[in-house]
Amino acid sequence: MRLEGHIVLPDRILPGRVSFDTHIRSVEPDADAPRRYILPGFIDGHVHGGDGADTMDGAAAIDRLSRFHLSHGTTTILPTTITRPWADVMDALHAISEVMSRGVANGPRIHGAHLEGPFVSPHKLGAQPPFAIPPSPERVAEAVGTGCVRVVTLAPELEHAETAIAAFAEAGVRISLGHTTTDYEGADRAICAICAAGGVPGGTHLFNAMSPIEGRRPGPVTALMCHDEAFGEMIFDTHHVHPASFRLVSRVMGNRLLFVTDAMRGAGQPEGPSQLGGQDVMIEDGVVRLPGGSLAGSVLTLDRALRNAVESGASLPNAARLVSSNAAAYLGLSDRGSITAGKLADFVVMDERLEIAEVWVGGARQA
Numbered sequence: 001m002r003l004e005g006h007i008v009l010p011d012r013i014l015p016g017r018v019s020f021d022t023h024i025r026s027v028e029p030d031a032d033a034p035r036r037y038i039l040p041g042f043i044d045g046h047v048h049g050g051d052g053a054d055t056m057d058g059a060a061a062i063d064r065l066s067r068f069h070l071s072h073g074t075t076t077i078l079p080t081t082i083t084r085p086w087a088d089v090m091d092a093l094h095a096i097s098e099v100m101s102r103g104v105a106n107g108p109r110i111h112g113a114h115l116e117g118p119f120v121s122p123h124k125l126g127a128q129p130p131f132a133i134p135p136s137p138e139r140v141a142e143a144v145g146t147g148c149v150r151v152v153t154l155a156p157e158l159e160h161a162e163t164a165i166a167a168f169a170e171a172g173v174r175i176s177l178g179h180t181t182t183d184y185e186g187a188d189r190a191i192c193a194i195c196a197a198g199g200v201p202g203g204t205h206l207f208n209a210m211s212p213i214e215g216r217r218p219g220p221v222t223a224l225m226c227h228d229e230a231f232g233e234m235i236f237d238t239h240h241v242h243p244a245s246f247r248l249v250s251r252v253m254g255n256r257l258l259f260v261t262d263a264m265r266g267a268g269q270p271e272g273p274s275q276l277g278g279q280d281v282m283i284e285d286g287v288v289r290l291p292g293g294s295l296a297g298s299v300l301t302l303d304r305a306l307r308n309a310v311e312s313g314a315s316l317p318n319a320a321r322l323v324s325s326n327a328a329a330y331l332g333l334s335d336r337g338s339i340t341a342g343k344l345a346d347f348v349v350m351d352e353r354l355e356i357a358e359v360w361v362g363g364a365r366q367a
Protein backbone atom coordinates (compact mmCIF):
# COMPACT_ATOMS: atom_id res chain seq x y z
CA MET A 1 0.00 0.00 0.00
CA ARG A 2 1.05 3.60 -0.40
CA LEU A 3 0.10 7.10 0.65
CA GLU A 4 1.05 10.22 -1.30
CA GLY A 5 1.29 13.72 0.07
CA HIS A 6 3.56 16.13 1.89
CA ILE A 7 5.31 13.87 4.39
CA VAL A 8 6.05 15.51 7.74
CA LEU A 9 9.52 14.29 8.73
CA PRO A 10 11.13 15.26 12.06
CA ASP A 11 13.14 18.08 10.46
CA ARG A 12 11.33 18.99 7.20
CA ILE A 13 8.38 18.40 4.93
CA LEU A 14 9.01 16.11 1.94
CA PRO A 15 6.57 15.91 -0.99
CA GLY A 16 6.57 12.18 -1.70
CA ARG A 17 5.08 8.76 -1.09
CA VAL A 18 5.21 6.27 1.76
CA SER A 19 5.02 2.55 0.93
CA PHE A 20 3.99 0.19 3.71
CA ASP A 21 2.39 -3.03 4.86
CA THR A 22 2.05 -3.28 8.65
CA HIS A 23 5.35 -1.38 8.76
CA ILE A 24 6.81 1.41 6.66
CA ARG A 25 8.85 -0.01 3.78
CA SER A 26 10.09 3.13 2.02
CA VAL A 27 9.80 6.90 1.86
CA GLU A 28 10.49 8.43 -1.56
CA PRO A 29 10.33 11.98 -2.92
CA ASP A 30 7.75 12.93 -5.55
CA ALA A 31 7.53 16.58 -6.54
CA ASP A 32 3.93 16.11 -7.78
CA ALA A 33 2.57 14.75 -4.48
CA PRO A 34 -0.87 16.12 -3.57
CA ARG A 35 -1.25 19.06 -1.21
CA ARG A 36 -2.14 17.16 1.95
CA TYR A 37 0.01 16.21 4.92
CA ILE A 38 1.06 12.76 6.12
CA LEU A 39 2.11 12.73 9.78
CA PRO A 40 3.17 9.96 12.14
CA GLY A 41 0.31 8.66 14.32
CA PHE A 42 -0.20 10.67 17.51
CA ILE A 43 0.63 9.37 21.00
CA ASP A 44 -1.43 10.54 24.01
CA GLY A 45 0.18 9.65 27.33
CA HIS A 46 -2.43 11.25 29.59
CA VAL A 47 -6.12 10.95 28.77
CA HIS A 48 -9.02 10.21 31.10
CA GLY A 49 -11.92 10.06 28.69
CA GLY A 50 -13.92 11.26 25.73
CA ASP A 51 -17.23 10.75 23.94
CA GLY A 52 -19.04 10.37 27.27
CA ALA A 53 -16.73 7.57 28.52
CA ASP A 54 -14.14 7.60 31.34
CA THR A 55 -11.27 5.16 32.05
CA MET A 56 -12.70 4.60 35.55
CA ASP A 57 -15.95 3.19 34.04
CA GLY A 58 -14.29 -0.06 32.89
CA ALA A 59 -13.31 -1.91 29.72
CA ALA A 60 -16.24 -0.94 27.46
CA ALA A 61 -15.71 2.73 28.31
CA ILE A 62 -11.99 2.42 27.53
CA ASP A 63 -12.92 1.06 24.08
CA ARG A 64 -15.24 4.00 23.51
CA LEU A 65 -12.88 6.79 24.58
CA SER A 66 -10.00 5.14 22.66
CA ARG A 67 -11.98 5.06 19.41
CA PHE A 68 -13.01 8.69 19.91
CA HIS A 69 -9.38 9.81 20.27
CA LEU A 70 -8.37 7.66 17.28
CA SER A 71 -10.76 9.74 15.17
CA HIS A 72 -8.66 12.76 16.24
CA GLY A 73 -5.36 11.16 15.23
CA THR A 74 -4.29 9.24 18.35
CA THR A 75 -2.89 5.85 17.32
CA THR A 76 -1.25 5.04 20.68
CA ILE A 77 -3.06 5.83 23.93
CA LEU A 78 -2.50 5.50 27.68
CA PRO A 79 -5.88 5.47 29.44
CA THR A 80 -5.42 7.42 32.65
CA THR A 81 -6.84 6.80 36.12
CA ILE A 82 -7.92 9.44 38.62
CA THR A 83 -7.60 9.66 42.41
CA ARG A 84 -10.33 7.43 43.85
CA PRO A 85 -10.42 4.86 46.67
CA TRP A 86 -7.62 2.31 46.06
CA ALA A 87 -9.97 -0.55 45.14
CA ASP A 88 -11.50 1.59 42.34
CA VAL A 89 -8.04 2.46 41.01
CA MET A 90 -7.06 -1.23 40.97
CA ASP A 91 -10.33 -2.09 39.16
CA ALA A 92 -9.42 0.48 36.50
CA LEU A 93 -5.90 -0.98 36.12
CA HIS A 94 -7.37 -4.47 35.66
CA ALA A 95 -9.76 -3.11 33.02
CA ILE A 96 -6.86 -1.43 31.18
CA SER A 97 -4.89 -4.73 31.31
CA GLU A 98 -7.85 -6.56 29.82
CA VAL A 99 -8.23 -4.05 26.99
CA MET A 100 -4.46 -4.10 26.37
CA SER A 101 -4.36 -7.86 25.96
CA ARG A 102 -7.38 -8.13 23.64
CA GLY A 103 -6.88 -4.82 21.79
CA VAL A 104 -9.52 -2.33 20.63
CA ALA A 105 -11.15 -3.21 17.29
CA ASN A 106 -10.89 -0.17 14.97
CA GLY A 107 -9.05 1.63 17.75
CA PRO A 108 -5.57 2.80 18.69
CA ARG A 109 -2.83 0.73 20.27
CA ILE A 110 -3.19 0.60 24.07
CA HIS A 111 0.34 1.06 25.40
CA GLY A 112 -0.74 0.80 29.04
CA ALA A 113 -1.99 2.92 31.91
CA HIS A 114 -1.01 6.30 33.25
CA LEU A 115 -1.60 6.02 37.00
CA GLU A 116 -2.52 9.62 37.87
CA GLY A 117 -3.48 9.46 41.50
CA PRO A 118 -3.75 8.41 44.20
CA PHE A 119 0.01 9.00 44.85
CA VAL A 120 -0.42 12.79 44.77
CA SER A 121 -0.35 15.59 47.31
CA PRO A 122 -3.62 16.16 49.18
CA HIS A 123 -2.65 19.87 49.01
CA LYS A 124 -2.33 19.99 45.19
CA LEU A 125 -5.27 17.93 44.04
CA GLY A 126 -6.38 20.31 41.28
CA ALA A 127 -9.44 18.45 40.02
CA GLN A 128 -8.44 15.13 41.61
CA PRO A 129 -11.00 13.94 44.20
CA PRO A 130 -9.76 13.86 47.83
CA PHE A 131 -8.52 10.24 48.05
CA ALA A 132 -4.75 10.84 47.88
CA ILE A 133 -2.65 8.24 49.72
CA PRO A 134 1.11 7.63 50.07
CA PRO A 135 2.79 5.11 47.72
CA SER A 136 3.38 2.36 50.27
CA PRO A 137 5.54 -0.55 49.04
CA GLU A 138 2.49 -2.86 49.11
CA ARG A 139 0.37 -0.56 46.92
CA VAL A 140 3.22 0.06 44.49
CA ALA A 141 3.78 -3.71 44.18
CA GLU A 142 0.07 -4.25 43.59
CA ALA A 143 -0.09 -1.61 40.85
CA VAL A 144 3.13 -2.80 39.16
CA GLY A 145 1.84 -6.39 39.43
CA THR A 146 -0.97 -5.64 36.97
CA GLY A 147 1.74 -5.32 34.30
CA CYS A 148 0.02 -2.37 32.61
CA VAL A 149 1.36 0.74 34.38
CA ARG A 150 3.67 2.69 32.04
CA VAL A 151 3.58 6.14 33.67
CA VAL A 152 2.91 7.17 37.26
CA THR A 153 2.26 10.70 38.46
CA LEU A 154 4.05 11.03 41.80
CA ALA A 155 4.36 13.84 44.35
CA PRO A 156 7.97 13.33 45.52
CA GLU A 157 7.36 14.86 48.96
CA LEU A 158 5.03 12.00 50.00
CA GLU A 159 5.97 9.41 52.60
CA HIS A 160 7.50 6.30 50.89
CA ALA A 161 8.25 8.29 47.70
CA GLU A 162 11.92 7.25 47.75
CA THR A 163 11.20 3.50 47.78
CA ALA A 164 8.37 4.01 45.27
CA ILE A 165 10.78 5.74 42.87
CA ALA A 166 13.16 2.77 43.05
CA ALA A 167 10.36 0.22 42.55
CA PHE A 168 8.67 2.06 39.65
CA ALA A 169 12.01 2.73 37.94
CA GLU A 170 12.96 -0.92 38.20
CA ALA A 171 9.64 -1.89 36.60
CA GLY A 172 10.30 0.48 33.67
CA VAL A 173 7.50 2.86 34.71
CA ARG A 174 8.08 6.52 33.75
CA ILE A 175 7.93 8.64 36.90
CA SER A 176 6.21 11.94 36.28
CA LEU A 177 6.38 14.59 39.01
CA GLY A 178 3.03 16.23 39.49
CA HIS A 179 0.16 17.26 41.75
CA THR A 180 2.97 18.28 44.08
CA THR A 181 3.87 20.99 46.58
CA THR A 182 7.59 20.35 46.06
CA ASP A 183 9.96 23.22 45.30
CA TYR A 184 12.88 23.39 42.85
CA GLU A 185 15.23 21.61 45.26
CA GLY A 186 12.78 18.79 45.97
CA ALA A 187 12.08 18.27 42.28
CA ASP A 188 15.81 18.35 41.48
CA ARG A 189 16.52 15.67 44.11
CA ALA A 190 13.66 13.50 42.82
CA ILE A 191 14.86 13.77 39.21
CA CYS A 192 18.37 12.74 40.30
CA ALA A 193 16.94 9.82 42.32
CA ILE A 194 14.89 8.63 39.33
CA CYS A 195 17.95 8.77 37.06
CA ALA A 196 20.13 7.03 39.67
CA ALA A 197 17.55 4.23 39.86
CA GLY A 198 17.74 3.80 36.06
CA GLY A 199 14.36 5.44 35.47
CA VAL A 200 13.10 8.16 33.14
CA PRO A 201 11.81 11.34 34.82
CA GLY A 202 8.88 13.37 33.55
CA GLY A 203 6.56 16.14 34.66
CA THR A 204 2.77 15.92 34.66
CA HIS A 205 0.92 18.73 32.82
CA LEU A 206 3.63 21.39 33.35
CA PHE A 207 2.57 24.52 35.23
CA ASN A 208 -0.67 22.87 36.41
CA ALA A 209 -0.94 21.49 39.98
CA MET A 210 2.61 22.61 40.81
CA SER A 211 4.21 25.88 41.92
CA PRO A 212 5.03 28.46 39.21
CA ILE A 213 8.39 29.81 38.01
CA GLU A 214 9.58 32.78 40.05
CA GLY A 215 13.00 34.42 40.09
CA ARG A 216 13.78 33.44 43.67
CA ARG A 217 11.62 30.30 43.68
CA PRO A 218 12.22 28.54 40.37
CA GLY A 219 9.90 25.61 41.17
CA PRO A 220 9.60 22.13 39.65
CA VAL A 221 9.11 23.37 36.06
CA THR A 222 12.60 24.89 36.11
CA ALA A 223 14.07 21.68 37.57
CA LEU A 224 12.48 19.66 34.76
CA MET A 225 13.61 22.15 32.10
CA CYS A 226 17.21 22.13 33.39
CA HIS A 227 17.71 18.34 33.44
CA ASP A 228 18.58 16.97 30.00
CA GLU A 229 17.13 13.56 30.95
CA ALA A 230 13.72 14.90 31.99
CA PHE A 231 10.60 15.08 29.83
CA GLY A 232 7.48 17.15 30.45
CA GLU A 233 3.81 16.90 29.48
CA MET A 234 1.80 19.93 28.43
CA ILE A 235 -1.96 20.37 27.93
CA PHE A 236 -1.87 22.88 25.09
CA ASP A 237 -5.48 23.92 24.79
CA THR A 238 -4.26 27.52 25.44
CA HIS A 239 -6.35 27.56 28.67
CA HIS A 240 -4.05 25.42 30.85
CA VAL A 241 -0.89 27.11 29.52
CA HIS A 242 -0.40 30.51 27.85
CA PRO A 243 1.08 30.36 24.33
CA ALA A 244 4.14 32.33 25.53
CA SER A 245 4.77 29.76 28.28
CA PHE A 246 4.53 27.05 25.64
CA ARG A 247 7.11 28.87 23.50
CA LEU A 248 9.43 29.29 26.50
CA VAL A 249 9.32 25.63 27.52
CA SER A 250 9.52 24.44 23.91
CA ARG A 251 12.69 26.50 23.34
CA VAL A 252 14.36 25.08 26.43
CA MET A 253 13.13 21.47 26.34
CA GLY A 254 13.00 20.91 22.57
CA ASN A 255 12.29 17.22 21.98
CA ARG A 256 11.76 16.62 25.72
CA LEU A 257 8.34 18.31 25.63
CA LEU A 258 5.26 16.29 24.74
CA PHE A 259 1.62 17.21 24.33
CA VAL A 260 -1.09 15.29 26.15
CA THR A 261 -4.82 16.01 26.16
CA ASP A 262 -5.77 15.23 29.80
CA ALA A 263 -9.21 14.97 28.15
CA MET A 264 -12.21 14.03 30.28
CA ARG A 265 -15.45 12.34 29.26
CA GLY A 266 -16.94 15.59 27.92
CA ALA A 267 -14.45 15.74 25.01
CA GLY A 268 -16.46 15.42 21.81
CA GLN A 269 -19.74 15.96 23.68
CA PRO A 270 -22.10 18.96 23.77
CA GLU A 271 -21.07 21.55 26.36
CA GLY A 272 -22.86 21.78 29.72
CA PRO A 273 -22.75 19.81 32.98
CA SER A 274 -20.53 16.69 33.12
CA GLN A 275 -18.66 14.56 35.66
CA LEU A 276 -14.99 13.98 36.53
CA GLY A 277 -13.97 11.40 39.13
CA GLY A 278 -17.47 11.49 40.61
CA GLN A 279 -17.50 15.30 40.86
CA ASP A 280 -19.85 17.65 39.03
CA VAL A 281 -18.07 19.88 36.51
CA MET A 282 -19.24 22.42 33.92
CA ILE A 283 -17.98 22.65 30.34
CA GLU A 284 -18.24 26.13 28.83
CA ASP A 285 -16.43 27.66 25.83
CA GLY A 286 -14.04 24.70 25.62
CA VAL A 287 -13.06 24.90 29.30
CA VAL A 288 -13.95 22.39 32.05
CA ARG A 289 -14.24 23.72 35.60
CA LEU A 290 -15.18 22.52 39.08
CA PRO A 291 -17.91 24.60 40.77
CA GLY A 292 -15.13 26.54 42.57
CA GLY A 293 -13.59 27.59 39.26
CA SER A 294 -10.52 25.27 39.10
CA LEU A 295 -9.71 23.74 35.73
CA ALA A 296 -10.90 20.12 35.70
CA GLY A 297 -9.23 18.28 32.84
CA SER A 298 -9.84 19.37 29.27
CA VAL A 299 -11.92 18.67 26.19
CA LEU A 300 -8.77 18.83 24.06
CA THR A 301 -7.86 16.42 21.28
CA LEU A 302 -4.33 16.06 19.90
CA ASP A 303 -5.23 17.35 16.41
CA ARG A 304 -6.43 20.57 18.08
CA ALA A 305 -3.24 20.74 20.19
CA LEU A 306 -1.18 20.44 17.00
CA ARG A 307 -3.13 23.28 15.34
CA ASN A 308 -2.73 25.39 18.50
CA ALA A 309 1.06 24.89 18.35
CA VAL A 310 1.19 25.93 14.69
CA GLU A 311 -1.00 28.97 15.43
CA SER A 312 1.44 29.82 18.25
CA GLY A 313 4.39 29.87 15.89
CA ALA A 314 5.67 26.27 15.82
CA SER A 315 6.69 24.81 12.47
CA LEU A 316 4.61 21.82 11.36
CA PRO A 317 7.53 19.36 11.85
CA ASN A 318 8.02 20.73 15.39
CA ALA A 319 4.29 20.55 16.17
CA ALA A 320 4.20 16.97 14.85
CA ARG A 321 7.11 15.99 17.12
CA LEU A 322 5.15 17.31 20.13
CA VAL A 323 2.35 14.81 19.44
CA SER A 324 4.44 11.86 18.21
CA SER A 325 8.20 11.34 18.34
CA ASN A 326 8.78 13.17 21.64
CA ALA A 327 6.23 10.97 23.43
CA ALA A 328 7.70 7.88 21.72
CA ALA A 329 11.15 8.82 23.05
CA TYR A 330 9.78 9.41 26.56
CA LEU A 331 7.92 6.09 26.60
CA GLY A 332 10.76 4.12 24.97
CA LEU A 333 8.64 3.23 21.92
CA SER A 334 11.41 2.98 19.33
CA ASP A 335 9.04 1.30 16.82
CA ARG A 336 6.90 4.41 16.23
CA GLY A 337 6.82 8.20 16.35
CA SER A 338 8.23 9.13 12.95
CA ILE A 339 7.80 8.27 9.26
CA THR A 340 10.92 6.18 8.76
CA ALA A 341 11.41 2.83 7.02
CA GLY A 342 10.99 -0.02 9.52
CA LYS A 343 8.61 1.81 11.89
CA LEU A 344 4.96 0.84 12.38
CA ALA A 345 2.62 2.10 9.64
CA ASP A 346 0.63 4.42 11.94
CA PHE A 347 -0.32 7.62 10.09
CA VAL A 348 -2.50 10.68 10.30
CA VAL A 349 -3.44 12.31 6.98
CA MET A 350 -4.47 15.97 7.30
CA ASP A 351 -5.81 18.43 4.75
CA GLU A 352 -4.26 21.84 4.11
CA ARG A 353 -6.12 23.33 7.10
CA LEU A 354 -4.67 20.55 9.31
CA GLU A 355 -8.04 18.85 9.75
CA ILE A 356 -8.03 15.04 10.02
CA ALA A 357 -8.72 13.25 6.72
CA GLU A 358 -7.56 9.67 7.45
CA VAL A 359 -6.09 7.69 10.36
CA TRP A 360 -4.11 4.48 9.82
CA VAL A 361 -2.94 1.93 12.43
CA GLY A 362 -0.53 -0.85 11.44
CA GLY A 363 -1.20 -0.30 7.75
CA ALA A 364 -5.00 -0.47 8.08
CA ARG A 365 -7.22 2.58 7.66
CA GLN A 366 -9.32 3.02 10.83
CA ALA A 367 -10.87 6.47 10.36
Ligand SMILES: [Zn+2]
Pocket residue numbers: 116126179204205209
Ligand atom coordinates in the same frame (compact mmCIF):
# COMPACT_ATOMS: atom_id res chain seq x y z
ZN1 LIG B 1 -3.84 16.11 36.73
